[in-house]
Amino acid sequence: MTFKAFTDYLLLEKNYSKLTVKAYQSDIESFQNFITNHYKSKSITNVNYPQIRTWIVSLVETGLTNRTINRKISSLNTYYKFLLKVGDISQNPLSKHRALKTSKKVQIPFSEQEIKTVLDDLNFDNSFEGLRNKLIIELFYSTGIRRIELVELKTSSIDIFAKTVKVLGKRNKERIVPLLNSVKETLKKYLEARNNLTIITDSGHLLLTKKGVKIYETLVYRIINDYFSQASAKVKKSPHILRHSFATHLLNQGADLNAVKELLGHTSLAATQVYTHNSITELKKVHLKAHPRSKK
Template structure:
């Protein structure tokens, strides 16, 4: 189903106001705002195409028909759940701003989505990954090898997101306390610990950073080859390339290193609340998925090793 632009239906100004609210008041990232507005624009385009010219005329059956049409087009349950959430958020805001008299989307239910366990790597895989990256860096010329090792060590050592890593400035890492100051989702700041290998790798990269640094580099911690702040796509290429050197490891990407960090912490005895704070999860329920990964591994080891499994 195509998504019309905001000016292709009667409520373009309302959509723009909602976008400002999401960005300025809720502090959502540009990517998140774009996703929400895409869903809302699709909904309003659907309604306009069926003669709804006044938001006050929209009812819950209209919203259900919108979801049903997408389901008939083959939309996945996760997509439907996301779009139902977008509709609820928009109409709740519209009621608060007296654009509609009632919140008709409050009763719009999301389809249940089965949550797949994320792929991850073992602790042995992680050690092999870092050793292989360090060996490759030792044989390379220029700062790229040192930068790539530092990226891998920081991602795995701290569990931060790709966007958070790209946003790091040099002053955000405090070697004395072994921590990094991170700006996460919703512009929420948190401090995460970094281990000795990550700090050592960062020092090695900073010793060579000047070879790429330009006046436009500012205080960015990680740089691209032209001296600009590193792009998330470059970080993903670094991680995928490093993982290809470990044949038995799944190609999990940068977010998979975040999963691995959380899983390995829990396997080592860390408490769930501490892991939640390190990852920057708003809800403990989001963090609990990693306990299922640990449980699965424990069960697999039991089934393989116990004579009466």
């Protein structure tokens, strides 16, 4: 069975995105290179767990986090499960592997005031880049979109009149997210500036660099970090923190958990519930303030 059969399985049967499949491929190729270099083997179909364990130790020694190592092992495990399914191997060498322990990351959202400071008090000029940067921040905070989802937005994804954006999420699952009036106005100004670019190479994509090509993830991260560094002392200032802020602020204002789940594009409610801890804090304040026996 060829490796292409595996990637086709991920794309067509599992409905994984091309980006996810590329990550799987990279992880498995990394293991293949290790096996070739250390054991002079050209095939990873007949390796044993001790050999995999040696690879894991080498990954730890390079300084990778346990979370990243677990992801790489998960990719390899998925491959072995596929080979087992099609009958290319009789036993999965990772069947008894236990994931490395990882500490839970505490994601601290931006406060409403910090976001207000960025959007209302910082200077966004009317240049192409100024309008684009403001639109990126507004899209993140008003839709809860993921970074890769934002990068891949098409001009056809936006319906200005209906005030909606069509987002292509994980496993190519589409969702429709409403746009606020303020975002609509910024969007219109951005599109006008975009149309005035001298060269547009990636005309299908909504968000471009000033050279007319599709915006890229590291630039998006840098934009968020640069602007929020002027308004927040938090250690982590990233697109994901804006997504986290979107969900937390909605829940703080009484939004239904299921509705937030749909807006975020989560497949299960459990994934959305990680955002509720701040909401519980707000509920406690309201409860303490409003309950007739709170003063007793």
